[in-house]
Amino acid sequence: MPSTGSHAAADDINPLGLHFTNRFTTDLPADPSAQNTRRQVSGACFSRVEPTPTAAPRLLAYSSEVAQQLGLSPDIIETNAFASVMNGNLVSADMDPYAMCYGGHQFGNWAGQLGDGRAIALGEVLAADGTHQTLQLKGSGPTPYSRQGDGRAVLRSSVREFLCSEAMFHLGVPTTRALSLTASGDMVMRDMFYDGNAALETGAVVCRVAPSFLRFGSFELFPSRGDLENLSLLVARTIRVHFSHLLPTDDGAHADVTAPVETNVIAAWFAEVVNRTAHLMVEWMRVGFVHGVMNTDNLSILGLTIDYGPYGWLEGFDPNWTPNTTDAGGRRYRYGNQPAIGQWNLMQLANAVAPLFDGDVEPLQQALDAYPTTFGDGWNDMMVERLGLVAFAGASDNELFGELGRVLQLAETDMTIFHRQLCNVDVATVQSATDEDVVAPIADAWYDDPSPTTVAEMATWIRKWANRAAADSRPDDERIAAMKATNPKYVLRNWMAQLVIDQADAGDPSGIETMLEVLRDPYGEQPEHHDTWFVKRPEWARERAGCSMLSCSS
Numbered sequence: 001m002p003s004t005g006s007h008a009a010a011d012d013i014n015p016l017g018l019h020f021t022n023r024f025t026t027d028l029p030a031d032p033s034a035q036n037t038r039r040q041v042s043g044a045c046f047s048r049v050e051p052t053p054t055a056a057p058r059l060l061a062y063s064s065e066v067a068q069q070l071g072l073s074p075d076i077i078e079t080n081a082f083a084s085v086m087n088g089n090l091v092s093a094d095m096d097p098y099a100m101c102y103g104g105h106q107f108g109n110w111a112g113q114l115g116d117g118r119a120i121a122l123g124e125v126l127a128a129d130g131t132h133q134t135l136q137l138k139g140s141g142p143t144p145y146s147r148q149g150d151g152r153a154v155l156r157s158s159v160r161e162f163l164c165s166e167a168m169f170h171l172g173v174p175t176t177r178a179l180s181l182t183a184s185g186d187m188v189m190r191d192m193f194y195d196g197n198a199a200l201e202t203g204a205v206v207c208r209v210a211p212s213f214l215r216f217g218s219f220e221l222f223p224s225r226g227d228l229e230n231l232s233l234l235v236a237r238t239i240r241v242h243f244s245h246l247l248p249t250d251d252g253a254h255a256d257v258t259a260p261v262e263t264n265v266i267a268a269w270f271a272e273v274v275n276r277t278a279h280l281m282v283e284w285m286r287v288g289f290v291h292g293v294m295n296t297d298n299l300s301i302l303g304l305t306i307d308y309g310p311y312g313w314l315e316g317f318d319p320n321w322t323p324n325t326t327d328a329g330g331r332r333y334r335y336g337n338q339p340a341i342g343q344w345n346l347m348q349l350a351n352a353v354a355p356l357f358d359g360d361v362e363p364l365q366q367a368l369d370a371y372p373t374t375f376g377d378g379w380n381d382m383m384v385e386r387l388g389l390v391a392f393a394g395a396s397d398n399e400l401f402g403e404l405g406r407v408l409q410l411a412e413t414d415m416t417i418f419h420r421q422l423c424n425v426d427v428a429t430v431q432s433a434t435d436e437d438v439v440a441p442i443a444d445a446w447y448d449d450p451s452p453t454t455v456a457e458m459a460t461w462i463r464k465w466a467n468r469a470a471a472d473s474r475p476d477d478e479r480i481a482a483m484k485a486t487n488p489k490y491v492l493r494n495w496m497a498q499l500v501i502d503q504a505d506a507g508d509p510s511g512i513e514t515m516l517e518v519l520r521d522p523y524g525e526q527p528e529h530h531d532t533w534f535v536k537r538p539e540w541a542r543e544r545a546g547c548s549m550l551s552c553s554s
């Protein structure tokens with residue numbers, strides 16, 4: 001393994017003009033050992049570790065929005081120095097690279113220490129827009145948390161993470177961002193389906209960007225070891241830095257951001273994490289995103305979508321669908337179960353911080369108990385919006401939503417196409433039209449010719465919906481515009497990412513930014529892309545690895 005000394009430069013200041021502030025590593029306890037060996041690390045939030053240089057860093061794609069946010073000009077992005085920094089080959093003295101230490105529940109079981117096994121943060125910067133952002137390289141070499149892994153990432157997974165995090169941002173879903181995707185020039189050995197067929201794959205590194213990469217699991221590890229002192233430090237610092245609006249106005253007296261905060265502030269913080277998580281679940285359900293590995297180490301304390309692995313996008317509406325082959329048995333992380341898992345994970349977080357409450361955990365319990373209502377209200381509002389209605393009308397609307405869920409499953413029906421096309425139904429004439437005419441605007445969403453019963457039931461639902469929409473007396477153009485603003489036309493269908501990956505694997509990465517261009521405007525019509533990307537899953541993708549079946553092997 002190359003040592004620190006093999007880095008291209010040890011300049012004082014990074015060549016990209018970034019302003020590193022490194023508050024996380026300044027504020028919180030560090031692993032006293034500088035040994036980059038796999039081990040248990042206690043009493044620390046992170047371990048300082050240098051990225052392992054790669055053979056031939058090369059820029060494949062970048063996000064112009066994230067670059068602009070950070071204050072990086074296109075000229076700088078195109079330099080060799082940029083690719084070097086984004087592979088960890090050039091580490092300057094103003095950076096403070098580290099891997100985070102956290103634990104987590106995986107598939108419902110406590111898994112102990114996990115940590116950043118293939119991600120190394122370069123540090124935190126003060127971005128051009130005035131926010132603080134952490135730059136994290138995923139695939140930049142082993143850390144003390146790599147266990148049996150090699151700390152590397154492959155091109156296919158990196159393309160998927162890069163594109164999906166930016167697609168989510170443009171959809172308006174809270175997410176970590178991606179600045180760049182670089183090829184490392186190294187080959188990486190992977191057994192994609194854990195079936196003994198390992199093969200060499202192209203290595204890559206994604207630079208992820210977020211105000212914080214803290215996870216629920218970051219808060220679980222300390223109490224699991226009885227270390228309440230460090231739990232308190234981490235909670236206090238997280239609140240002061242990322243939830244400062246919850247602090248009493250006289251908190252500024254604390255020069256030390258890790259000084260304990262009152263339990264009522266911790267309770268308010270937990271309640272906000274509950275809210276943000278509930279909101280995130282509503283958003284995933286709206287766009288048809290299935291995370292695939294909702295372990296507590298993969299849930300962001302900021303309520304962001306984090307850790308894009310074997311995720312997938314719902315095509316045919318099926319609440320039982322999971323993209324993750326590792327989850328195929330129990331389907332714990334299936335589309336329809338995500339809101340419940342969000343709640344289960346919040347319960348683990350509540351258990352983790354409960355020892356800070358001196359036996360009176362009632363405020364935590366109350367916040368947790370609010371989740372079903374918060375999620376339910378959010379869900380109702382979301383459904384009202386996507387169906388073009390003005391306000392939630394109570395039980396009769398719940399019936400309308402529930403009935404839709406049933407009718408969508410009578411035959412395989414593309415969720416994205418259905419919701420996008422529903423606005424084309426003519427609310428004024430639908431009551432007297434034939435069933436065939438009523439369903440015509442959404443007929444494209446069916447994967448096969450629907451049975452007469454399916455057509456009749458769908459027509460009945462559409463007439464009910466049209467009745468309900470007409471009762472709102474909302475002008476058609478206003479309702480249609482509202483529906484288009486909440487029902488995306490372009491999402492990163494599983495096979496779309498795969499086509500781009502195949503092309504990149506064959507040596508042409510240009511499809512990555514071309515795809516990003518389409519995903520930048522998911523609610524726009526973009527007629528030039530209609531016939532190519534606003535279409536159902538093609539037959540070849542049904543059983544193709546990477547499209548319908550994914551594993552954690554990334």
Ligand code: AMP
Pocket residue numbers: 114115116117118119145146147148149150151152153293297298307309552554
């Ligand atoms: P994930 O399923 O991606 O959330 O990963 C679970 C744990 O395994 C995390 O601690 C990761 O950092 C670690 N891990 C996953 N892949 C690798 C790899 N290739 N090398 C080292 N650690 C890994």
Ligand code: MG
Pocket residue numbers: 297298307
């Ligand atoms: Mg993870």
